[in-house]
Amino acid sequence: MELQNSTWASGFILVGILNGSGSPELLCATVTALYLLALTSNGLLLLVITMDARLHVPMYILLGQLSLMDLLLTSVITPKAIMDFLLRDDTISFGGCALQMFLELTLGGAEDLLLAFMAYDRYVAICHPLNYMIFMSPRVCWLMVGITWIVGALSALVYTIYTMHYPFCGSRKVKHLFCEIPPLLKLACADTSTYELMVYLMGVGFLIPPLAAILASYTLILFTVLHMPSNEGKKKALVTCSSHLTVVGLYYGTVTFMYVLPSSFHNPKEDNIMSVFYTIVTPALNPLIYSLRNKEVLGAFKKVIGKLMQSAF
Numbered sequence: 388m389e390l391q392n393s394t395w396a397s398g399f400i401l402v403g404i405l406n407g408s409g410s411p412e413l414l415c416a417t418v419t420a421l422y423l424l425a426l427t428s429n430g431l432l433l434l435v436i437t438m439d440a441r442l443h444v445p446m447y448i449l450l451g452q453l454s455l456m457d458l459l460l461t462s463v464i465t466p467k468a469i470m471d472f473l474l475r476d477d478t479i480s481f482g483g484c485a486l487q488m489f490l491e492l493t494l495g496g497a498e499d500l501l502l503a504f505m506a507y508d509r510y511v512a513i514c515h516p517l518n519y520m521i522f523m524s525p526r527v528c529w530l531m532v533g534i535t536w537i538v539g540a541l542s543a544l545v546y547t548i549y550t551m552h553y554p555f556c557g558s559r560k561v562k563h564l565f566c567e568i569p570p571l572l573k574l575a576c577a578d579t580s581t582y583e584l585m586v587y588l589m590g591v592g593f594l595i596p597p598l599a600a601i602l603a604s605y606t607l608i609l610f611t612v613l614h615m616p617s618n619e620g621k622k623k624a625l626v627t628c629s630s631h632l633t634v635v636g637l638y639y640g641t642v643t644f645m646y647v648l649p650s651s652f653h654n655p656k657e658d659n660i661m662s663v664f665y666t667i668v669t670p671a672l673n674p675l676i677y678s679l680r681n682k683e684v685l686g687a688f689k690k691v692i693g694k695l696m697q698s699a700f
Contacts, residue, residue: 398480399555399574403468403564404659415472418663421671422465428674429458431688438694439687445528446512447684449505450677452532453498453634457670460494463487464565464666481551484566489547491565491666495642496593497539502635503597504531509631510604513624514611542593546586553577564662569645590646598639605632630677637672641665 404414436442436451464487471477479487511522550568556576563570568586572579608628615621641661678684 398478398559399484399566399571400560401468401471401477401479401565402560402562403471403477404663411472415469418465418667419469421667422461422469425457425461425465425667425671428671428678429454432674432678432684433458435684435687435691438691442683442687445508445523445525446505448528449501449508449531452535453501453505454674456494456498456501457673460491460498461667461670463490463494464662468564479566484561484571485547485551488550488566488568488571489543491567492543492546493536493539495539495665496542497535498638499594499597499642500535500538501531502631502638503600504535505631506601506604506635509628510608513608513628542589549582553579562659564659564666567645567662569658587647594639594642594647598635601635626680630680633676634669634673637669638665641669 432454433451436447436454467479467487508523508528512519515522546568550571553572553575554577555571555574558574561570561574569583572583605628608624612621612624612628615624641664644661645658645665678688
């Protein structure tokens with residue numbers, strides 16, 4: 388109990404990727420640049436979707452939510468990692484660690500469900516265009532948004548409470564970029580094998596159904612696209628879908644490595660690299676993947692920037 392009270396009082400030490408690299412200053416500069424890119428790209432995409440009424444349709448509402456989640460996710464992790472390195476202070480309080488874990492799991496879980504809903508939206512738009520506004524009405528769209536946030540928050544709350552209820556003893560060093568379940572459980576002075584199995588099974592159960600829905604949606608979309616008479620229609624559908632599939636691949640590739648692969652496949656260095664990719668690199672790339680080949684977004688961006696320039700001068 389005394390050791391547990393000590394953890395409550397002094398918290399943890401985050402031994403992230405910046406401290407363990409051969410060129411920490413260069414890596415810190417790279418991480419900072421990626422974070423600024425994530426802030427700028429996601430912020431601009433949210434601004435464009437909010438200000439241009441033509442983009443107030445389900446596809447872009449869901450895309451806006453993805454940008455919001457990416458913006459918040461990277462902001463939960465990256466600024467602290469950068470400031471810890473610059474100030475040479477890697478400590479995080481017990482409450483701060485719990486809050487960081489809760490927010491990261493909420494946003495990660497919400498994004499998992501959101502990507503499945505985005506795939507369903509594209510399936511309806513391409514395979515059932517005449518019924519699109521019936522199946523994807525504004526009410527249905529915002530219901531999807533609400534479900535992603537609520538389910539993500541509830542699952543994160545359960546994970547966080549159960550993880551943080553363990554007594555922690557010995558070293559307070561979390562060999563990870565941020566507070567996450569696997570590295571924290573290694574510090575627990577209690578048998579966590581049952582809970583680790585539960586985390587694994589719940590992780591599989593949380594990731595596989597949305598991924599299966601995404602794959603099923605795009606299989607049906609592919610069959611429909613191949614039978615389209617118009618080459619222009621095929622090209623537009625494939626461009627939109629390829630962007631989404633790229634984002635899906637980035638997300639599920641890293642998350643599957645973190646939460647689905649058994650612990651025997653993990654080591655702290657690889658986990659840190661994957662966590663950087665998942666929380667910093669992917670949020671920076673997602674808006675670029677979606678917008679650079681999307682004529683509607685690029686057109687809206689030019690229009691919004693033009694309005695802002697006119698109002699400024």
